[in-house]
Amino acid sequence: MTTQPTFELYAYWRTSATYRVRVALNLKGLTANERIVNIDAGEQREEKFLKINPLGAIPALVELGHAPLTQSLAILEFLDEFQPAPPLLPQDLHGRARVRSIAAMLAADTHPLITGRVKKYLTATTGMDDTAWRAWQIQWFGTGLAALEQRLAAEPQTGVFCHGDTPTMADICLASIVEMVRIFKITIPDTPTIDRIMAACDAHPAFAAATPSRQAGAPA
Amino acid sequence: MTTQPTFELYAYWRTSATYRVRVALNLKGLTANERIVNIDAGEQREEKFLKINPLGAIPALVELGHAPLTQSLAILEFLDEFQPAPPLLPQDLHGRARVRSIAAMLAADTHPLITGRVKKYLTATTGMDDTAWRAWQIQWFGTGLAALEQRLAAEPQTGVFCHGDTPTMADICLASIVEMVRIFKITIPDTPTIDRIMAACDAHPAFAAATPSRQAGAPA
Numbered sequence: 001m002t003t004q005p006t007f008e009l010y011a012y013w014r015t016s017a018t019y020r021v022r023v024a025l026n027l028k029g030l031t032a033n034e035r036i037v038n039i040d041a042g043e044q045r046e047e048k049f050l051k052i053n054p055l056g057a058i059p060a061l062v063e064l065g066h067a068p069l070t071q072s073l074a075i076l077e078f079l080d081e082f083q084p085a086p087p088l089l090p091q092d093l094h095g096r097a098r099v100r101s102i103a104a105m106l107a108a109d110t111h112p113l114i115t116g117r118v119k120k121y122l123t124a125t126t127g128m129d130d131t132a133w134r135a136w137q138i139q140w141f142g143t144g145l146a147a148l149e150q151r152l153a154a155e156p157q158t159g160v161f162c163h164g165d166t167p168t169m170a171d172i173c174l175a176s177i178v179e180m181v182r183i184f185k186i187t188i189p190d191t192p193t194i195d196r197i198m199a200a201c202d203a204h205p206a207f208a209a210a211t212p213s214r215q216a217g218a219p220a
Numbered sequence: 221m222t223t224q225p226t227f228e229l230y231a232y233w234r235t236s237a238t239y240r241v242r243v244a245l246n247l248k249g250l251t252a253n254e255r256i257v258n259i260d261a262g263e264q265r266e267e268k269f270l271k272i273n274p275l276g277a278i279p280a281l282v283e284l285g286h287a288p289l290t291q292s293l294a295i296l297e298f299l300d301e302f303q304p305a306p307p308l309l310p311q312d313l314h315g316r317a318r319v320r321s322i323a324a325m326l327a328a329d330t331h332p333l334i335t336g337r338v339k340k341y342l343t344a345t346t347g348m349d350d351t352a353w354r355a356w357q358i359q360w361f362g363t364g365l366a367a368l369e370q371r372l373a374a375e376p377q378t379g380v381f382c383h384g385d386t387p388t389m390a391d392i393c394l395a396s397i398v399e400m401v402r403i404f405k406i407t408i409p410d411t412p413t414i415d416r417i418m419a420a421c422d423a424h425p426a427f428a429a430a431t432p433s434r435q436a437g438a439p440a
Contacts, residue, residue: 074323132345
């Protein structure tokens with residue numbers, strides 16, 4: 001191993017986007033010192049953290065001597081360029097586009113809809129109650145995962161993982177959403193291909209070590 | 221010029237994500253035959269289009285002989301790898317991460333909240349009316365653009381464009397959001413740095429040619 005630069009990761013045990021970065025660090029054999037931002041206590045909206053990310057969202061990854069990196073998709077791409085092996089993207093142009101498309105279906109078109117800031121706004125403005133919020137979660141988790149299931153079941157590039165037989169950014173984003181579905185105990189339609197791939201993720205040490213319930217700050 | 225492969229772009233005149241792909245094609249000097257998917261008539265949810273993208277969202281870019289590529293961020297990365305010049309990302313690792321982070325703040329953390337499918341759901345389930353939907357648009361456009369304004373004003377890499385003096389994915393995503401703000405006539409807080417960068421985009425032929433009001437199908 002070469003000398004490893006110091007990373008700091010602004011993180012919280014249960015967030016989907018933080019989980020993605022943890023898995024990528026694990027896959028690359030990199031480590032980061034975590035700085036906990038308790039989003040259940042609103043710490044992401046405190047002045048101290050807004051200097052790290054004005055959007056008030058975690059994760060943020062800091063490489064010593066550099067500005068904070070934000071947005072999980074951008075951080076995954078950064079880590080893949082920072083340390084290319086093992087790769088988080090396939091080598092071929094169309095394969096790379098497929099993996100990035102799956103990652104974006106989940107991290108861009110599904111996850112932002114069910115974040116805490118959206119819940120806060122809907123509760124305050126429409127009086128949305130817990131039952132209606134749960135229906136909202138089911139709607140968007142269900143829509144995203146059902147569309148992905150169709151793709152994974154139909155497309156020939158699907159293997160043990162979403163794209164071939166090694167984990168990519170697609171699996172990282174998929175597992176990040178499935179972990180949320182588990183935490184919130186959301187019932188979604190049958191997704192046999194996703195379930196099979198998620199079992200492969202669960203069995204992979206880099207994913208297992210990132211499981212939200214095993215992180216510092218998680219409830220016992 | 222080498223012989224250009226045939227691209228087809230499933231598109232609609234006013235969508236933010238389609239706009240991003242049009243600008244990228246223009247910057248690269250590539251062309252695509254457009255196939256209009258009238259999302260105001262719900263064509264994105266018809267069986268015919270769901271075979272292209274099960275999520276029922278445009279754009280989709282088809283390179284002759286290949287499977288459709290979906291998700292605008294993935295398509296931008298594809299086009300940048302397909303034809304590297306002029307680049308849509310800077311050369312250095314941290315610069316690339318910054319540009320991708322800005323792109324994701326807008327395309328992943330802002331835009332998905334104000335799409336038609338979200339409006340449809342909120343109208344149907346909470347009875348959200350036009351005034352409340354407008355407040356919702358202001359909330360999320362405003363949050364995303366205010367956070368970006370802070371970054372652009374503070375970070376030294378900001379130049380004529382979001383990152384230096386040539387357009388990148390960050391500008392493509394920024395302009396795609398500002399074009400929505402214009403179409404929906406949304407009033408947002410002052411964003412002088414964004415306004416300055418948007419003026420540079422407006423003056424750039426690749427952006428100007430992609431303006432929604434100039435596309436086929438736009439109202440006269």
